[in-house]
Amino acid sequence: MLEIRELNKVYRGSGRLVEAIGSVTFDVAAGELVCVVGPSGCGKTTLLRCVAGLLPAGGGEVRVAGEPVTGPPPRMAVVFQEYGRSLFPWMTVRQNVELPLKEKRLPRARRAELVAGSLAAVGLSDAADAHPWQLSGGMQQRVAIARAVAYEPEVLLMDEPFAAVDAQTRADLEDLILRLWRDLEVTALFVTHDIDEAVYLGQRVIVLSSSPTGVMADIKIDLPRDRDQLATRSLPLFGELRGQVYRWIQQARGAR
Structure with missing residues (x-):
């Protein structure tokens, strides 16, 4: 449903070019919920805005259902932070x-x-x-x-939508998203800075490197499809997956 191929984004600032996104490539299958994490300032929001057609890419390509993205696609919705x-x-x-x-x-x-x-x-x-x-x-x-x-929408993009709410509200909204995703069978790309949230929500977690951004890891989340804030987060596998994502992000930070 969503194809991102060698996506690149360069800004001009203070008289010089700044490469915000180096080269990002990954796919999101129809009906899949994929979370994107990475170090602060690595370009997660820039990536999402390019995927949404809100920012022109400097290079590479984004396709939705096989069609190139040259502006906001008609069957895509975005929830902002x-x-x-x-x-x-x-x-x-x-x-x-x-x-x-x-x-x-x-x-x-x-x-x-x-x-x-x-x-x-x-x-x-x-x-x-x-x-x-x-x-x-x-x-x-x-x-x-x-x-x-x-x-x-056929594709739902979410840019750190729960960053500004309290912990209890955040948990409620996470469960709301999971329920809506299952009921609507929508394809979802969810950007977050919260590792636990990414593991709890995602079927896969994409870990981005520091800027200029690339994909460091694509981690499959083998947790049960039906998830619960207490039971799921208490599973040993949840802790293992969280640690795996955390180690990749620490590696990304050290690669600056």
Whole structure:
């Protein structure tokens, strides 16, 4: 579903060229949830924005369902880290979720159906007429997730979406993502700086090197498909996989 081939990104800054992404190559199969981790500043967000067509790549290629990405693909949705800046405060929750559906020119009845279904899926049916500023941070991020779900994407990109919420809310949102991923059978690429989160959520974990970024490791996560915050994280295999990812990231840091 998602093919990334020798992706490169170069910025011009302070009169010189800065290679943010050296060469990144990996695939994400249809219906797979893959997490991306790496040292701070290694270019995870830049990579995701290039995959989403929000930034032009300097070289290489990204394909979604075989089609080259030259701009935001029509069946892709992105959930950003800064949920407060991605929601319109003057719109209600319902209006925020419905907005991209209007851009798709869907009939009103279909829009209403999708909005209601996505808000129910994230547990916010009772907050449909509230405004984002009336909600907690975790609830605001649920609105952003509901908006992505309502869009009916084939590919879902998530850029450290839980970095700004507390630990309990984070655990709840992780389980929400797993449930939605299973129910919707969507292909997901999830960027995070949290090793435990990557192992808990992913079927695979891609470890990026320091900038200029490349792929250091592609680790298969052989945990059960149905996961639980207590039982799964208590498994010896979870600890082994976490240690494996951690060692690769430490190696990436030492390779600067």
